[in-house]
Amino acid sequence: MDSLARHLLALHRRGLLRGALGLAALGALPPARAQPAGGGAALFRLGVASGDPWPDGMVLWTRLAPEPLAPLGGMPAAPVEVGWEVAEEERFARIAASGTALARPEGGFAVHAEVAGLQPGRPYWYRFRAGGEASPVGRTRTAPAPGAMPARxxxxxxxxxxxxxxxxxxxxxxxxxxxxxxxxxxxxxxxxxxxxxxxxxxxxxxxxxxxxxxxxxxxxxxxxxxxxxxxxxxxxxxxxxxxxxxxxxxxxxxxxxxxxxxxxxxxxxxxxxxxxxxxxxxxxxxxxxxxxxxxxxxxxxxxxxxxxxxxxxxxxxxxxxxxxxxxxxxxxxxxxxxxxxxxxxxxxxxxxxxxxxxxxxxxxxxxxxxxxxxxxxxxxxxxxxxxxxxxxxxxxxxxxxxxxxxxxxxxxxxxxxxxxxxxxxxxxxxxxxxxxxxxxxxxxxxxxxxxxxxxxxxxxxxxxxxxxxxxxxxxxxxxxxxxxxxxxxxxxxxxxxxxxxxxxxxxxxxxxxxxxxxxxxxxxxxxxxxxxx
Missing domain, CATH: 3.60.21.70 (Alkaline phosphatase D (PhoD))
Incomplete structure (x- = not known):
């Protein structure tokens, strides 16, 4: 177990894990950029993904894994609160949606954030935060409006x-x-x-x-x-x-x-x-x-x-x-x-x-x-x-x-x-x-x-x-x-x-x-x- 995992485990034993990973200061960190595997934030070494787009949203995915090939990805066996943001542009100056999700050990510390309330047929950018770290930035798109006839x-x-x-x-x-x-x-x-x-x-x-x-x-x-x-x-x-x-x-x-x-x-x-x-x-x-x-x-x-x-x-x-x-x-x-x-x-x-x-x-x-x-x-x-x-x-x-x-x-x-x-x-x-x-x-x-x-x-x-x-x-x-x-x-x-x-x-x-x-x-x-x- 590396130093990060030991630190999270220590916080859990003191009853502070949820508070330590709370995301009140979500916007205080600078935007992350997509990085090669192994070179990004320790918690987000498996990257980010999005899927199943609807006109008003999509699923945002990540999995916490500081030691990806270790049991539970090197995470302690305790839930971790993960924040997510969706922005209208890559610099995250205009936030379109945000929230939190709980990454649980029973689910391999995977996060599936189902985002809604977005505009149809346009690109968005997203990222996650946990433990004082920011994930790489992902880009995604919503599906066109139900009655629209897209040109392409x-x-x-x-x-x-x-x-x-x-x-x-x-x-x-x-x-x-x-x-x-x-x-x-x-x-x-x-x-x-x-x-x-x-x-x-x-x-x-x-x-x-x-x-x-x-x-x-x-x-x-x-x-x-x-x-x-x-x-x-x-x-x-x-x-x-x-x-x-x-x-x-x-x-x-x-x-x-x-x-x-x-x-x-x-x-x-x-x-x-x-x-x-x-x-x-x-x-x-x-x-x-x-x-x-x-x-x-x-x-x-x-x-x-x-x-x-x-x-x-x-x-x-x-x-x-x-x-x-x-x-x-x-x-x-x-x-x-x-x-x-x-x-x-x-x-x-x-x-x-x-x-x-x-x-x-x-x-x-x-x-x-x-x-x-x-x-x-x-x-x-x-x-x-x-x-x-x-x-x-x-x-x-x-x-x-x-x-x-x-x-x-x-x-x-x-x-x-x-x-x-x-x-x-x-x-x-x-x-x-x-x-x-x-x-x-x-x-x-x-x-x-x-x-x-x-x-x-x-x-x-x-x-x-x-x-x-x-x-x-x-x-x-x-x-x-x-x-x-x-x-x-x-x-x-x-x-x-x-x-x-x-x-x-x-x-x-x-x-x-x-x-x-x-x-x-x-x-x-x-x-x-x-x-x-």
């Missing part, structure tokens, strides 16, 4: 950031993007796997940095993994620069988990099964750590192994984002998981990817929306992707074609013609279209999908893979593929929905420049035309 929105899609596979250079470029209204993080914020040493083998390229500790299975281990990732200065810069909309995929819990079923499901690939009641304990720990580490609202507070993470965000009359959870309510993957020729179980008509409740919520909400563009913000590829030798990936929607058909038929029945799917997970960039009949390219196009590549997962990558020509031949609805790391930037106007696939040449070394690899657009009223810009 800019949305960034990214995820899959395996720390061992590379440097988070793409996040530094994302931080430098201007006027971003929202960053959709589709998941795999962390990877739960044990640390790997160079030369050990295992999945992915030789590690350029190592995970601390073994595979995460307990609350403290998940907390430490999030802390290690959040110490990265490029990730901190991106989260301090823009509001995030955070979801989760599999690696926040366990690779390829499905509902109550662990990856170790008793099948041929993992013959020793983890009982569902035991896996529920791991899910509870993982979800609590995820909630503690994300700028999300209290409505997403998990209930043991259960969480309601699907939700909607509205951006005036221009855009509605439907955030899906494709993990919690799905069936176990068919055919023993992995990829291979489809077995009989792939054709099961009752297959569930979203579960009946979420599926109805999605389709009914889209029908009632009235927004110019509607986005299904989710995790795994929805469009069909036939691999060489006729193989399908059973973890994607290809393993659940009946569930995909219900969603697509629901769009058609409700006359929803401007649907865009955002996804990730596969560590490559793709653009393509979803036909009413995935096996008939002449059938109507019901949605367009833009799949973001990874921030680092699977290393440097390349322009194409050896199998790419064969995959494109088998999938005529696919218009674009690239295997570099990066993110996707979307510009949305009343008339157009654009996608720019931005990449870095390498992640094995830091500092690679940003390069654009492809740009596509949809025109309102023409869902059947995906144009290269």
């Amino acid at each position: 929105l800019r949305v960034l899609n990214a995820g899959c950031q395996h720390l061992e596979h590379g440097w988070f250079t793409a996040w530094r470029h994302a931080a430098e993007e201007e006027a971003i209204d929202l960053v959709f993080h589709y998941g795999d914020f962390i990877y739960e796997q044990a640390g790997r040493q160079p030369g050990q083998g295992g999945w992915g390229p030789p590690p350029v940095r190592q995970h601390a500790g073994g595979e995460a299975m307990t609350l403290e281990a998940y907390r430490r993994r999030y802390a290690q990732y959040r110490l990265d200065p490029d990730l901190q810069a991106a989260q301090a620069a823009h509001p995030f909309l955070c979801s989760f995929d599999d690696h926040e819990v366990d690779n390829n988990w499905a509902g109550p079923v662990s990856e170790e499901d008793g099948g041929a690939r993992h013959p020793v099964a983890v009982p569902p009641e035991v896996f529920a304990l791991r899910k509870a720990a993982a979800f609590q750590a995820w909630y503690e580490a994300m700028p999300v609202r209290r409505a997403l507070l998990p209930r043991g192994p259960e969480i309601t993470a699907f939700r909607r965000l509205r951006f005036g009359r221009l855009l509605e984002v439907h955030v899906l959870d494709t993990r919690s309510f799905r069936d176990d993957q068919p055919c023993g998981d992995g990829s291979g020729p489809p077995c009989a179980a792939v054709a099961r008509p009752e297959a569930q990817m979203l579960g009946p409740g979420q599926e109805a919520w999605l389709l009914d909400g889209m029908a009632a929306s009235g927004a110019r563009w509607q986005v299904l913000a989710q995790q795994v590829m929805m469009m069909r992707r036939e691999l060489p030798q006729g193989r399908l990936s059973m973890d994607k929607w290809d393993g659940y074609p009946a569930a995909r058909a219900r969603v697509l038929e629901g769009l058609a029945a409700r006359g929803i013609g401007r649907a865009v799917v955002l996804s990730g997970d596969v560590h490559n960039a793709w653009a393509g279209q979803l036909h009413r009949d995935p096996l008939d390219p002449a059938s109507p196009v019901l949605a367009t999908e833009f799949t973001g590549t990874s921030i680092t997962s699977e290393g440097d990558g390349a322009e194409i893979q050896p199998s790419t020509p064969e995959i494109l031949r088998r999938n005529p609805h696919v218009a674009f593929f690239n295997d570099r790391r990066g993110y996707t930037l979307h510009e949305v106007t009343p008339d157009r929905f654009e996608a720019c696939f931005r990449a870095v040449a390498r992640v094995s070394r830091p500092g690679a420049p940003r390069e654009d690899r492809g740009r596509f657009l949809l025109e309102a009223g023409r869902p059947d035309r995906l144009l290269r810009a």
Whole structure:
């Protein structure tokens, strides 16, 4: 325990902790500036973030952690009062809102301040204070007013950031993007796997940095993994620069988990099964750590192994984002998981990817929306992707074609013609279209999908893979593929929905420049035309 933590513990023992950390002199300290990890204030080494923007506010996040990889982040086991301020400009001369929140040891000393009363459709700056220290300054934005029709929105899609596979250079470029209204993080914020040493083998390229500790299975281990990732200065810069909309995929819990079923499901690939009641304990720990580490609202507070993470965000009359959870309510993957020729179980008509409740919520909400563009913000590829030798990936929607058909038929029945799917997970960039009949390219196009590549997962990558020509031949609805790391930037106007696939040449070394690899657009009223810009 360092000197700061010892000091806080001493104050607590004298009954003075709450008073010592009171924020009567909140405005007396000079404004802080965003600093690299390890160089900022001791309590705020994990940075700041904002998320889930509404027209009148958003969530502001931080976590007190003077020793981020230590239990409880090196904090004493006592609540700490944390002040927050939101300003109309970066110098904090005009304060728009302020308040306090209690960082509790039960919640890993995370703070989720739900701010309201702000003006719609404009930038704000925010900071925290505790223990005589100021956090780095973050920048965020409110959503447009409900009845507004914005001239333009800019949305960034990214995820899959395996720390061992590379440097988070793409996040530094994302931080430098201007006027971003929202960053959709589709998941795999962390990877739960044990640390790997160079030369050990295992999945992915030789590690350029190592995970601390073994595979995460307990609350403290998940907390430490999030802390290690959040110490990265490029990730901190991106989260301090823009509001995030955070979801989760599999690696926040366990690779390829499905509902109550662990990856170790008793099948041929993992013959020793983890009982569902035991896996529920791991899910509870993982979800609590995820909630503690994300700028999300209290409505997403998990209930043991259960969480309601699907939700909607509205951006005036221009855009509605439907955030899906494709993990919690799905069936176990068919055919023993992995990829291979489809077995009989792939054709099961009752297959569930979203579960009946979420599926109805999605389709009914889209029908009632009235927004110019509607986005299904989710995790795994929805469009069909036939691999060489006729193989399908059973973890994607290809393993659940009946569930995909219900969603697509629901769009058609409700006359929803401007649907865009955002996804990730596969560590490559793709653009393509979803036909009413995935096996008939002449059938109507019901949605367009833009799949973001990874921030680092699977290393440097390349322009194409050896199998790419064969995959494109088998999938005529696919218009674009690239295997570099990066993110996707979307510009949305009343008339157009654009996608720019931005990449870095390498992640094995830091500092690679940003390069654009492809740009596509949809025109309102023409869902059947995906144009290269």
